[in-house]
Amino acid sequence: MYDASKIILGILIFLVLATSPFWYSKATGQSDYLPDPVILTKDTPGKDVCVMPTDYMRSSHMDLLNDWRNSVVRDGERKFVSPNGHEYKKSLSNTCMDCHANKTEFCDKCHNYMAVDDQTCWSCHVEPKEEL
Amino acid sequence: MKALYSFFAVIILIALAYLGITADMTTFFGLVLPYIAAAAFIFGVAYRILIWAKSPVPFKITTTCGQQKSLPWIKNSNLESPHTTLGVIGRMALEVLFFRSLFRNTKMSLKDGPKIVYGENKWLWLAGLVFHWSFLIVIIRHLRFFFEPVPEFILLIQSLDGLLEIYVPVLYMTGVALLMSVTYLYLRRALIPQINYISLISDYFPLFLIMAIAITGALMRYTPLRVDIIKVKELAMGLGSFNPVVPEGIGAIFFIHLFLISVLLIYFPMSKLMHMAGIFMSPTRNMKNDNRMKRHINPWNYPVDTHSYEDWEDEFRDVMKEAGLPLEKE
Numbered sequence: 001m002y003d004a005s006k007i008i009l010g011i012l013i014f015l016v017l018a019t020s021p022f023w024y025s026k027a028t029g030q031s032d033y034l035p036d037p038v039i040l041t042k043d044t045p046g047k048d049v050c051v052m053p054t055d056y057m058r059s060s061h062m063d064l065l066n067d068w069r070n071s072v073v074r075d076g077e078r079k080f081v082s083p084n085g086h087e088y089k090k091s092l093s094n095t096c097m098d099c100h101a102n103k104t105e106f107c108d109k110c111h112n113y114m115a116v117d118d119q120t121c122w123s124c125h126v127e128p129k130e131e132l
Numbered sequence: 133m134k135a136l137y138s139f140f141a142v143i144i145l146i147a148l149a150y151l152g153i154t155a156d157m158t159t160f161f162g163l164v165l166p167y168i169a170a171a172a173f174i175f176g177v178a179y180r181i182l183i184w185a186k187s188p189v190p191f192k193i194t195t196t197c198g199q200q201k202s203l204p205w206i207k208n209s210n211l212e213s214p215h216t217t218l219g220v221i222g223r224m225a226l227e228v229l230f231f232r233s234l235f236r237n238t239k240m241s242l243k244d245g246p247k248i249v250y251g252e253n254k255w256l257w258l259a260g261l262v263f264h265w266s267f268l269i270v271i272i273r274h275l276r277f278f279f280e281p282v283p284e285f286i287l288l289i290q291s292l293d294g295l296l297e298i299y300v301p302v303l304y305m306t307g308v309a310l311l312m313s314v315t316y317l318y319l320r321r322a323l324i325p326q327i328n329y330i331s332l333i334s335d336y337f338p339l340f341l342i343m344a345i346a347i348t349g350a351l352m353r354y355t356p357l358r359v360d361i362i363k364v365k366e367l368a369m370g371l372g373s374f375n376p377v378v379p380e381g382i383g384a385i386f387f388i389h390l391f392l393i394s395v396l397l398i399y400f401p402m403s404k405l406m407h408m409a410g411i412f413m414s415p416t417r418n419m420k421n422d423n424r425m426k427r428h429i430n431p432w433n434y435p436v437d438t439h440s441y442e443d444w445e446d447e448f449r450d451v452m453k454e455a456g457l458p459l460e461k462e
């Protein structure tokens with residue numbers, strides 16, 4: 001082999017970078033971490049059903065929030081009828097945070113896990129005061 | 133025709149993944165194949181580099197684009213015709229990071245009959261640069277699925293990439309740039325007759341494959357085909373920590389995306405995509421232009437049997453002496 005030392009060094013750099021998914025989380029010791037967002041009002045009657053089904057909320061809640069913001073801010077339309085017939089007021093502070101008042105234990109759990117920037121919400125809304 | 137074959141090859145791959153998922157083969161598409169693909173990619177690339185490293189370089193074949201280092205009063209160009217290691221590193225860095233040699237791309241055309249005109253042609257350079265950089269940034273952004281906690285530099289890249297704050301979830305500029313540039317790279321091959329003539333299936337196939345990967349990824353992010361990315365990260369982290377699990381309820385689009393990436397990774401070491409490593413191994417770029425200072429020994433050279441006059445005289449000294457011939461050495 002010619003220029004062995006340089007090429008081996010290059011291959012080593014490649015291997016370290018290419019295998020990073022296999023060692024990074026092992027090194028930080030967080031490889032089996034799973035977020036566990038807490039729903040405070042899970043067992044409270046009247047507050048145990050969300051405005052949309054769980055699967056939809058998990059993957060696409062931002063669509064809903066975005067639609068709500070646009071229709072409230074631009075059209076003043078505040079009425080939302082959920083698929084199961086309930087009527088809600090389109091409001092992050094009054095409807096969503098009625099049940100999910102715990103930003104650090106609810107929103108942040110998954111957002112931090114997925115490195116999601118949620119400044120879309122909190123650059124206008126005041127973050128809820130939580131008793132820690 | 134070649135473009136069409138490649139296009140349908142990618143369509144068939146997508147159909148395969150879709151059929152596999154509807155037939156509930158999530159373990160194969162979610163765990164087995166990604167592992168095979170990762171191994172094929174990592175070992176395949178290392179193996180190809182080692183094979184290349186074993187091949188001798190008989191001649192000093194540096195591409196010289198500037199004045200070589202010679203006499204002290206002749207100004208030399210250390211980046212265009214480097215004679216030091218530092219110069220080679222500089223030239224290589226410019227080549228790898230900014231595609232400097234492609235920047236010199238020119239286009240020949242005939243004007244008014246027999247007049248040959250050479251003009252600048254930077255579109256390929258621009259599209260290539262945009263394509264490679266945005267692809268790199270897209271890959272780095274995807275590390276959030278494998279890294280926990282997500283390191284600061286990924287957050288920084290994400291926020292810069294989504295700086296325009298268009299749409300929710302925020303539109304990434306590199307996603308748009310990647311799709312636009314890969315489309316240009318395809319159209320270039322499809323529409324320019326000379327390039328169309330020399331394009332092969334192995335040129336079109338990676339383009340369509342990467343296009344399909346980018347489109348499925350964008351569909352998963354920006355449209356209602358969206359999947360629960362917490363589960364996706366659970367799967368990715370499981371793969372990374374060798375505790376593989378396939379969480380229930382991830383949409384088929386994700387497995388199509390993952391399958392196409394697996395195909396790309398397996399295809400990578402045996403394709404032209406190896407230019408990723410090859411660029412560093414190009415003797416025309418990575419050799420110093422120091423021919424006049426240091427002799428380049430051809431490793432192919434075998435010991436040549438010579439018979440000099442001295443040897444000849446040694447052999448026939450006695451006879452020559454007897455015959456009275458003049459000798460250099462008594």
